Amino acid sequence: MSEDSHWLEEKLLQLNLVDTMDQPGGFTRLSYSPEESRSHEAFRKIANELDLQVTSDEAGNQWAVWKVDATAPTVAVGSHLDTVNAGGGYDGVAGVLCGLAAIKQMKDQSFTPKKNIAVICFASEESARFGVSTIGSKAVTGLLDKQDLETVADGSGVTIKQAIEEFGLNWETIEQAEKPTDSLESFLELHIEQGMQIENNGADIGIVRGVACPIRLKVTATGMSNHTGTTPMDNRKDAFVAIAPLVNFVEQEANKINDRQEVPLVATVSTVQLKPNAMNVIPGEVELGIDIRSVDDSVKYELADLIKSYCSQVEKKREISVKVETLVNNDSVFLAPQVQGKLQRVSEKLGYKALLMDSGAGHDVMNMAIRWPSGLIFIPCKEGISHHPKEYASIADLQKGSNIIAAYLLTETGDDDEDKDWSNQSS
Amino acid sequence: MSEDSHWLEEKLLQLNLVDTMDQPGGFTRLSYSPEESRSHEAFRKIANELDLQVTSDEAGNQWAVWKVDATAPTVAVGSHLDTVNAGGGYDGVAGVLCGLAAIKQMKDQSFTPKKNIAVICFASEESARFGVSTIGSKAVTGLLDKQDLETVADGSGVTIKQAIEEFGLNWETIEQAEKPTDSLESFLELHIEQGMQIENNGADIGIVRGVACPIRLKVTATGMSNHTGTTPMDNRKDAFVAIAPLVNFVEQEANKINDRQEVPLVATVSTVQLKPNAMNVIPGEVELGIDIRSVDDSVKYELADLIKSYCSQVEKKREISVKVETLVNNDSVFLAPQVQGKLQRVSEKLGYKALLMDSGAGHDVMNMAIRWPSGLIFIPCKEGISHHPKEYASIADLQKGSNIIAAYLLTETGDDDEDKDWSNQSS
Numbered sequence: 001m002s003e004d005s006h007w008l009e010e011k012l013l014q015l016n017l018v019d020t021m022d023q024p025g026g027f028t029r030l031s032y033s034p035e036e037s038r039s040h041e042a043f044r045k046i047a048n049e050l051d052l053q054v055t056s057d058e059a060g061n062q063w064a065v066w067k068v069d070a071t072a073p074t075v076a077v078g079s080h081l082d083t084v085n086a087g088g089g090y091d092g093v094a095g096v097l098c099g100l101a102a103i104k105q106m107k108d109q110s111f112t113p114k115k116n117i118a119v120i121c122f123a124s125e126e127s128a129r130f131g132v133s134t135i136g137s138k139a140v141t142g143l144l145d146k147q148d149l150e151t152v153a154d155g156s157g158v159t160i161k162q163a164i165e166e167f168g169l170n171w172e173t174i175e176q177a178e179k180p181t182d183s184l185e186s187f188l189e190l191h192i193e194q195g196m197q198i199e200n201n202g203a204d205i206g207i208v209r210g211v212a213c214p215i216r217l218k219v220t221a222t223g224m225s226n227h228t229g230t231t232p233m234d235n236r237k238d239a240f241v242a243i244a245p246l247v248n249f250v251e252q253e254a255n256k257i258n259d260r261q262e263v264p265l266v267a268t269v270s271t272v273q274l275k276p277n278a279m280n281v282i283p284g285e286v287e288l289g290i291d292i293r294s295v296d297d298s299v300k301y302e303l304a305d306l307i308k309s310y311c312s313q314v315e316k317k318r319e320i321s322v323k324v325e326t327l328v329n330n331d332s333v334f335l336a337p338q339v340q341g342k343l344q345r346v347s348e349k350l351g352y353k354a355l356l357m358d359s360g361a362g363h364d365v366m367n368m369a370i371r372w373p374s375g376l377i378f379i380p381c382k383e384g385i386s387h388h389p390k391e392y393a394s395i396a397d398l399q400k401g402s403n404i405i406a407a408y409l410l411t412e413t414g415d416d417d418e419d420k421d422w423s424n425q426s427s
Numbered sequence: 428m429s430e431d432s433h434w435l436e437e438k439l440l441q442l443n444l445v446d447t448m449d450q451p452g453g454f455t456r457l458s459y460s461p462e463e464s465r466s467h468e469a470f471r472k473i474a475n476e477l478d479l480q481v482t483s484d485e486a487g488n489q490w491a492v493w494k495v496d497a498t499a500p501t502v503a504v505g506s507h508l509d510t511v512n513a514g515g516g517y518d519g520v521a522g523v524l525c526g527l528a529a530i531k532q533m534k535d536q537s538f539t540p541k542k543n544i545a546v547i548c549f550a551s552e553e554s555a556r557f558g559v560s561t562i563g564s565k566a567v568t569g570l571l572d573k574q575d576l577e578t579v580a581d582g583s584g585v586t587i588k589q590a591i592e593e594f595g596l597n598w599e600t601i602e603q604a605e606k607p608t609d610s611l612e613s614f615l616e617l618h619i620e621q622g623m624q625i626e627n628n629g630a631d632i633g634i635v636r637g638v639a640c641p642i643r644l645k646v647t648a649t650g651m652s653n654h655t656g657t658t659p660m661d662n663r664k665d666a667f668v669a670i671a672p673l674v675n676f677v678e679q680e681a682n683k684i685n686d687r688q689e690v691p692l693v694a695t696v697s698t699v700q701l702k703p704n705a706m707n708v709i710p711g712e713v714e715l716g717i718d719i720r721s722v723d724d725s726v727k728y729e730l731a732d733l734i735k736s737y738c739s740q741v742e743k744k745r746e747i748s749v750k751v752e753t754l755v756n757n758d759s760v761f762l763a764p765q766v767q768g769k770l771q772r773v774s775e776k777l778g779y780k781a782l783l784m785d786s787g788a789g790h791d792v793m794n795m796a797i798r799w800p801s802g803l804i805f806i807p808c809k810e811g812i813s814h815h816p817k818e819y820a821s822i823a824d825l826q827k828g829s830n831i832i833a834a835y836l837l838t839e840t841g842d843d844d845e846d847k848d849w850s851n852q853s854s
Contacts, residue, residue, distance in 0.1 A: 084705055084708060085703055085705070086703065126707075127706055127707060128703070128705045128707075128708075193657065194653075194656075195654075195657035195658065196659075196662065212656060214655075214707075216706060224812075225815050226621075226811070226812060226813060226815065227621045227787070227788055227814050228693060228695040228697055228718045228720070229621075229639060229641065229693060229718070229720045229787035229788035230620065230621035230787040230788045230811065231621075231622065231693065231811065232622070233678070233681050233682055233685055233692075233694075234685075235623070238678070240696055240697075240699070241678050244671045244672070244674035244675055245675060247667055248668060248672060251660070251665070251668050254660050255661075258660055258661075264659060264660075266655060266657075266658065266659065266660055267660075268655040268665065268710075269667055269668075269710075270655055270667075270701075270704075270705065270706050270707065270708060270709065270710060271701065271706055272667070274697075276512055276513065276814075277697075277698050277699065277700075278511060278512070278555045278697065278698065278814075279554055279643060279697050279718050280554060280560075280641075280718060280788070280814070281697060283695075283696075289706050291655045291656070293656045359657070360654070360657040360658075361656035361657045362656065384653065384657065384662070385653060386653060386654045387653065387703075387705075387707070388651075388652050388653065388711070
């Protein structure tokens with residue numbers, strides 16, 4: 001194994017706060033938790049080893065900057081270090097790690113960039129804790145609405161405001177993390193694919209064109225709680241019996257849409273909350289959370305409308321009230337074609353087969369893309385498994401990712417000659 | 428309103444720890460909680476006012492005894508004071524209150540019983556907190572298995588052992604609450620019906636023949652968690668999609684059985700737990716809790732078998748493993764015919780129309796009946812609503828219940844002449 005591979009392996013463990021990546025219980029570093037903070041600390045330590053200037057902004061994002069010229073533009077790369085509950089050690093970490101590894105490569109080659117380079121570690125990308133995703137990058141791009149978030153709390157009743165203050169930040173100033181357009185020139189994220197398209201297409205990496213942002217619905221069916229033992233079957237208003245068929249309806253209708261058109265749609269009833277959820281009480285209320293995604297926004301709307309009609313029918317058929325709320329409705333984000341072009345040329349020169357593809361998952365880049373020309377690289381992950389202890393990306397693929405970022409940064413911050421010799425970049 | 432009614436109204440509030448029964452958020456006094464303890468304290472206070480000797484046993488049951496002769500047998504009545512989460516103020520309380528009210532009536536009439544009379548307030552009847560019901564009466568009748576319970580915990584991870592010790596009891600001695608057969612002569616419980624049969628039959632009260640005890644199943648479907656946005660519809664192992672149809676299957680099959688036979692069956696998928704239950708993760712595991720009840724045990728077994736076959740089919744059809752565990756399997760309990768007969772005669776003399784019926788819910792009496800000749804009286808509750816803030820029984824019905832208990836106790840502890848004059852008992 002090369003020295004670079006050893007370094008990747010070592011820093012992967014450090015960022016994950018573990019001695020081995022074999023963690024059957026997975027990795028849990030929820031948004032604005034002490035664990036996320038410890039992982040940020042590990043990031044700062046590595047950045048210091050690389051002689052980068054590290055600062056933390058008002059939203060808890062970590063900025064490790066290779067500053068060469070205060071008047072020169074800054075090119076940024078990055079991702080996040082928080083995870084879902086019992087998630088994997090690569091989602092987010094891969095992008096931060098490869099960004100740092102690219103800097104190391106460039107420094108090892110005694111390259112001096114003509115522009116500043118920032119590796120950003122965004123805070124709180126996952127929605128697992130507060131139901132709100134990409135908080136750090138939203139703050140950077142002015143998309144964070146403090147008032148909207150004021151009452152948001154996690155499952156234990158800890159508000160996002162409390163969590164942020166316990167994280168050592170000041171809730172009142174969080175919006176000041178916003179960066180003006182001229183503070184960065186461009187942004188590039190690297191992430192594990194969380195799917196199988198790269199492998200299925202025999203490619204090495206993916207270059208993302210569009211990010212499918214979700215429509216998220218909350219369906220609340222309200223019937224009547226009563227004793228399971230004393231309420232006859234024909235005198236019940238069981239909210240779970242009424243709304244359970246929606247779970248399969250969503251799958252069936254998504255399949256029908258996919259049978260008909262090329263751009264895929266995915267739809268999932270991913271959360272459920274029963275009230276009172278007690279063995280001897282008929283469910284009086286059921287809350288279902290539905291996540292719908294496609295780069296083709298029109299089919300997302302189509303499915304959301306089908307779900308709403310279905311719920312109206314349930315309401316008419318059973319004596320149950322059914323309310324459908326739209327929690328999130330984000331149009332898909334298309335990334336900068338010029339960045340895609342540069343990444344394609346860089347990949348070609350490195351001898352990597354790149355697949356042009358879309359992203360089914362949201363990432364920090366979708367916020368950054370609204371303000372700066374942005375790109376997203378995917379590296380493969382084993383069997384497409386993600387948000388799971390079995391999530392895995394090989395050191396070889398992390399190395400390829402680092403190589404692409406380094407080559408891209410050399411182009412972006414070097415002499416503007418894309419035709420220089422790349423042969424010493426592959427490993 | 429009579430003085431007795433005023434007394435009932437006042438003590439109802441005291442036992443419920445409130446100033447008004449109008450509590451939109453309901454009543455929450457979970458098993459072995461500080462709230463249950465406070466309600467027990469209220470019970471002891473009222474018992475003291477009635478000059479009863481109050482003791483607490485090793486399981487936290489409260490015994491208020493009208494002791495007339497240490498060598499005479501003891502006749503017991505009672506129920507419980509704990510509630511489900513956000514439940515009503517009558518489930519349990521009605522029985523304890525009417526027991527105390529009956530003693531008051533007897534004392535007001537300067538009656539001196541020939542036997543001792545105990546009003547028992549059983550600890551921890553509801554399964555809402557620990558998934559285990561009637562802990563107090565199980566302990567009294569030697570049905571409590573301490574070892575079985577050792578690892579049981581509530582939703583917050585507090586073990587039953589911790590809760591019991593915080594309640595002021597000693598976990599090691601809890602089984603010593605068991606009472607020998609000769610310590611009591613008989614037991615009578617009064618409870619709200621939690622159904623509509625009394626009203627639908629134009630009766631005043633119900634006299635219960637059998638208590639339908641549940642079969643409870645836990646169905647665990649295990650698929651594979653993965654990212655909702657990046658996992659194509661045709662490459663998922665969504666445990667929720669696989670098992671959701673079971674909710675409706677249970678209802679349909681229960682209805683089919685009811686169409687065929689007289690003795691009713693009720694079946695409910697009353698709990699669900701999704702893992703990880705996060706908006707952007709496909710459900711990897713679903714746990715459903717199913718409650719099945721009938722006085723006819725054979726149809727409970729029939730439905731449980733149908734559910735097991737259905738789960739095997741799901742396992743074959745989808746790449747999902749489905750495990751069915753039997754959490755509880757209690758045969759129905761039939762109450763003492765001689766007590767039913769006595770209650771019928773007492774009701775007739777009081778001019779109350781009594782309905783002979785079965786109980787769909789379990790009660791402390793089902794444990795007591797294993798050791799002592801036992802009876803169960805139902806009084807109506809509004810619209811059959813129970814385990815809900817809207818649970819309601821009128822003071823008039825509580826008065827009728829008190830009258831029946833008093834008349835029954837007069838018979839049981841008096842001169843053994845069932846034909847004495849009852850005219851001064853009705854109010």
